[in-house]
Amino acid sequence: MRIITRMIAVSDLGSREIARRAGLPMQKISDLLSGRLEQLSIDELQRLRRTIDPQLTPP
Template identity: 90%
Template sequence: MRIITRLIAVSDLGNRDIARRAGIPMQKISDLLSGRLEQLTLDELQTLRRTIDPQLTPP
């Protein structure tokens, strides 16, 4: 979770743009950034990671 929140923080994309591209409601991004990890599923976290930095996706 900390890795993903840091990736969001340093991303050139805005939070809304990240949420839109990942297909995740903006409220869930806000929840994640405020420390409420339980609001997201593992699949959503993985989607966020791939959305923010596609190079981190394993081959």
């Protein structure tokens, strides 16, 4: 979670754009950034990670 939060913080994309590309509501990104990890599923976290850094997508 901390890694994804940091990736969001340093990303060239804004939080809204990351949420849009990942297909998640902006509230989920806000929850993550405020430390409420329990609001996101593992699949949603993986989607966020792949959205922020597409090179991490498995072949």
